[in-house]
Amino acid sequence: MPRSAPTGAYRELMDLTAADGNPVSVAQLERWRRSGLLPAPDRLFLGRAGTSTSYPQEVKDLARALARRHRPGRRLDDTVLLAFFCDSAQIPEIPMKLALVRTYFPYRQHHRDKVARIADAVPDDPGSGQDTFYDWAEAEAVLDVKEGGTAIRKMRANLRRLPDLARASREEVDERLVGVLTHLNSPRLPEEDLVIMRDLEAAIDLDSDDFSLARLAVLEYVATTHAGQMGRFEETNSEERFDTLWDTPPDELHRLRDEVVTAMQETWRRATGGRRDGPAIDTVSMARSAACALAEWTTARQVHPEGSSFADIHFTDSLLDLARATAPAWLLNRADRQRAAMPPVDEAGEGRAAFIARTTGATGRRRRTR
Known part of the structure; x- marks a missing residue:
């Protein structure tokens, strides 16, 4: 049975979204209403003229934002997240x-399952003390890794700036990178272990003058990983995280949300040396990333x-604390790189015989100098 022509509140929303270049159908508006995104319209009694329906301005603005982010085949949750974070x-x-x-918890569980499979594959070592x-x-x-x-590719390249890794194999570099990331993911940094801290300083290269997307990723x-090391260490679980978010x-x-968006934009601005404005969170992947960050932050x-x-x-705060923690390592790494860049010197000197041979030539005659 064909639908009747939309009237009243729906007609108003359709006209507004069409004027923006993002037309939506009656069926789409009804789907948004069934999902709780759109309320029932206000009904106005017009006396003998009957009734009319209309939406308040905030609902009209919401419909325009949803229409702006709606695409055929796109998940409704992704449309909601895009409108929430970008608009x-x-x-x-x-x-x-x-x-x-529905965005955060499946991602979290999928990630934890992958990590658990890797952890379970490592044989127990009772004597390791870990x-x-x-x-x-x-x-x-x-x-x-x-x-x-x-980020991983950039940190791998950064590690190769260490003299002892300049000609190392990919496996050797990755082994050192795993050590760096392990301590970044631990409850605390081992600031007393200069060997690890030197690798960490080299991998993140905080004082680099490189302004690139790769540096932004690092x-x-x-910053996000170390932020977790700066607070009190407390264990939590999915149920507690869910309750915190829902409440x-x-x-x-x-x-x-505004804090998360500001953080993403500030990271971009600083990583590009202030030469680029912060990005709009206008892709599904960025919106999902922001959603996960927000859900984590409600608990963290x-x-x-x-x-x-x-x-x-x-x-x-996180990067400043990393700079403080890696300052001694930075000094040592800088000294090593400066020594490696110096030309080799014959510490014993060339000796008298070598000097005579160099200055007289094969005939034994001293070269004439002007």
Whole structure:
């Protein structure tokens, strides 16, 4: 049976979205309404003229944001996340939290399963003296190096700037990189171990004048990872994380969202030396990444001082603390690189016979000098 022509509130929303160049159908509006994104319209009684329906301005703005991010075949959760992070849309509480939950927890569980498989494949070594946290951190590091990515490739290249790794094999470099990432994923950095800290300083290369996407990826990786080492160490589980996220008031989630977006944009600005504005979170992958960061932060912020900002903790504070922790290692690495760059010197000198041979030639006559 064909649908009747839309009237009232739906007609108004369709006209608005079409004017933006993002037309939507009645069927799409009904799907948004069934999912809780759109409320029932306000009904106005017009006396003998009957009734009419209309939406308040905030609902019209929401519909325009959803239409802007909607694509055929795109998951509704992804549309919600894009509107939430890119357009600062006022998403209703339940659909907003469902989109965060359905994005974050499957990703978290999938990642933990992969790490667990790597950890389980390592034979137990009772004499190693390591604990389960170290084992898990090492499995995280192995997985990161295995999956690669821009940050891993850049850190691998950075490590090769160490004189003893300049001609090392890929396997040797990766072994050292796994050591670096293991300690970054552990509850605390081993600041007293200069060997590890020198590798860490070389891998992240904080004082580099390179402004590239690769450096941005490294800064994002190490800042986010080290941020977890700066708070109180507490264990948690999925149930506790779910409860914390679900119990967070909507206005608080909107504020935390702004912190996450600011952090992502600030990382980009600093990594490019201020020459590029922060990116809009206008791709599905970026929106999902932001959603996972927000879901993590609702729990992680509890182990940091009250009032801590995600943007500060996950970039400025974290990188400043890494710079402090790696300062002695930076001095030693810098000295090693300077020595390696110097031309070789014959410490014993050339000797009298060599000097005579060089200055007289084969005939034994002293060369004439002017």
